[in-house]
Amino acid sequence: MQSLTDEKIKFLEEKAREIRISIIEMLVSAGSGHSAGPLGMADVFAALYFHILRHDPKVPTWPSRDRLVLSNGHICPVLYATMAHAGYFPVEELLTLRKFKSRLQGHPHRDFLPMLESSSGPLGSGLSQAVGMALGDRMDKGKANEKFIYCLMSDGELDEGQSWEAVVSAAKYRLGNLIAIIDRNNIQIDGYTEDVMPLEPLSHKFESFGWHVEEIDGHNFPAIIEAVGRAQAVFDGPSVIIARTIPGKGVSFMERDFHWHGIPPDKEQAKKALHELRTLGGQIRSEHQ
């Protein structure tokens, strides 16, 4: 991983802003979908695709690429938007989200977009798949390169028992090539995670299960990138980065409100959201003003 310069941080901030704008445009065009999670994870995705991942958007099946499994498939607007901005496919295609025959299915589906590492949607099974990938990669050590398997998860999906089956198996097999990143935004469909089914003390849970734990501000690029760097250095066991994020980040009226978990903005709300994102909340004049 390259070192992080001030210039690169500015670049990443700009990419995250572009990704958030695309997310709003996609959701309003689709007329359904999830708003809060994708906006909240835009910074983590920008950091991954524009700094951390070893990948080649022009050769998506490059065998030595890092693998990124999106376990909480419902935040796919941020995955699609980031992949498009990274050069995997045209940004214009983003507006086909959730439309008939679109490659950008409502939840990720490899049949339609084979460059995805996994189809997902039903919660709690991504980490298991990442464990399998990490085991498979380790079997090939010697004939392949050092690669990392990243699994992006939501906090709500930790309600699923299977998540914990995967957690114990990753620790058993000491999967140093596995890095889970949890979107700790504290919301799920029915409310706040600690009301629906309390998860805290989350970092202690992972520690006691034998994982290396990083807990960070998920909107701070140096923090994200340094945490991944430390996780990569832990070679004798799996790592989890608990990224504390603000659901709906970047759109003032969506931030921290669980009602935006599973709904898109309407046209008026989208206009307001796009204005905020384009002007950085009034700090700069929009090109559309």
Next chain:
Amino acid sequence: MINLSQKLNPKLFDKKVDQVPIRNGFGDGLLATGEKNPDVVGLCADLTESTKMNLFREKFPERFFEIGVAEQNLASVASGLSAMGKIPYITSYAMFSPGRNWEQIRTTICYNNRHVIIAGSHAGVSVGPDGGTHQAIEDMAITRVLPRMTVISPCDHIEARKATIAAADLGNAVYIRLAREKTPVITTDETPFEVGKAQVYYGSGSCDVGIIATGALVYKALKVAEELKKQKIRAKVLNVSTIKPIDTEKVTDVAKSCGAVVTVEEHQISGGLGSAVAEALSQHFPVPHEFIGVRDQFGQSGTPDELLEHYGMGESHILEACKKAIGRK
């Protein structure tokens, strides 16, 4: 008459016919395919010996993964290994895999288009004393309904070995149904086996009734055919080891040459072999059709023979069903 071209076990109708558990064939087949292909890996959910994966574990410890009593993780970890080019075989009891982990099999294996072989052992009521919780009699229904899934139900350990080896080359999800109990050996190494092909084991040409059977009950079907011969009733027995895709051509041939069929399976009547045959025949050549299988009930403790009799899957039931089917012509 036994179909000689099938090269079946010559001692088939001897009282002392060899009896071997069908699951043993899986263990032998996995070991053989593991020796041939270094990408083959094995995963188990705390039942390595009783599913016979221990043979593979002992030979290839570095390619074996003990997942513990966690069947959902078992299925999805296998999906991830497949994504990295491995060919995972996963085993547990059929009740738990594909029972407990059906959605993980659907989404992370079938929907994800991953080549994973799911071996479900201890299927059917013949598990016996363990009781109803452990008797998978819905497994063919829940796997048959999944797109991209091949479903194989071998009739003996030799066919199970062949199916296990063949599954490594199929490229898609495969469910192989295995049974615990010692089962009469019907076939030999020379008996033809091909995924997707049913084989006529008994009778030829025009007959009075076609018995279409799968799994260990193929043996009872053959014995019933012999008994019917004594009663001057000509029966044909079709071994359907691949439940999905069903061999529509052979099933239709049996219906055409016999005019009535009886399906025989150690499974709920809904959704298994009988349903697959009915779906094929109702489109291609409808004939009177009687069903042998469990009728919308759960199992219970008992010996395999007691349970097969109790749930209407004994030889006398098959025989009566044949006569009933003929009577409906």
